Amino acid sequence: MKRVSIASIGAIAIIATVPFVSQIPGVANIWQSGSAIAQNSKYQGQVQLRLDAEKQVVEKDQQGKQTKKWEPLKGQAVVQPGDILRYTLSSENKNDRPVKNLTLNQPIPKGMVYVLKSANVNANKEAKITYSIDNGRNFVENPTVKVTLPNGKVETQPAPASAYTYIRLKLPSVDAKSIVKATYQVQVR
Template identity: 75%
Template sequence: MKRLSIVGIGAIALMATVSFTGHIPGVAQIWNSGSAVAQNAAQGQVQLRLEAEQQVTTQDQQGKQVKQWRPLKGEVTVQPGDVLRYTLVGENTGDRPVKNLTLNQPIPQGMVYVLKSATTDVNQNSKITYSIDGGSNFVENPTVRVTLPNGNVEVQPAPASAYTHIRLHLPVVNAKTTVKANYQVQVR
């Protein structure tokens, strides 16, 4: 059975103060990606933290299966099929709002995005988009062109395995506020 080891996922619970130069040191090495996690034009100060949890199934007193989330800390080994939930927390510690904050998060290698699992707790003006081309282009509903057996070409929703990045765009993060976004992945 193939195993994937996530070293120090608790340590990966990234805590960085960002002055929005377009790159957070260490994130590229953690996720093996060249994408920046935060992009903005030097406004304010936002602290970012990445947390990870594993979905576990237990039984309640009536014998029914219950799905819960268990925080991942230290060195963790996950199995193919395991579902993980990543939560990106951003806190504006400054005295002024931060405008047009963009948070990019690559889908870790060896994992597949769980379709429609990305959510955010911020207002309706926020926008979640996805990339299927390594983070070059982002759209709300990625599609691919598929050649059918009869030779016709049809546009279809991109499969989960094609997703490479998630992007959250926040028009405004008010001073002294915290925003959260999360998404799920499944270990290949």
């Protein structure tokens, strides 16, 4: 079985429509847990972003029942094809006032496939999650692709998980002195 060693890289936070995490080409990229300050001067010092990664571990208890748990990825973690990883993006407003219209773009790492319907945001019902299948040029809630059927007819279908390239989180407001967390899962190819 092919094993992939994970290179540690730092996260860079940028507010607006620019992806905030840099990527290093490779089979599988994992970002080192850490913090980064928003680089947009409007929010500098106000919003702190943190990206953490965990690996799903399936174990059997004494009765043979499978249990799933999440283990933090640290340092030179190793993942294998088929492993499920969960990313948690924390956005902390350190200011005494709400931050309005915060948009965060998160690329799906190369060598990974987004797990459909795994993205969610806690504690913020107004948050909107959209996706891109064209490397961040366009974002929609339910991406679709045109497929030519054997009879020659062209049909619009939901985009496959392998087509997803970015997740966008739009927060109309982040309350003062609060943290909003978003999670999503990917599978190692």
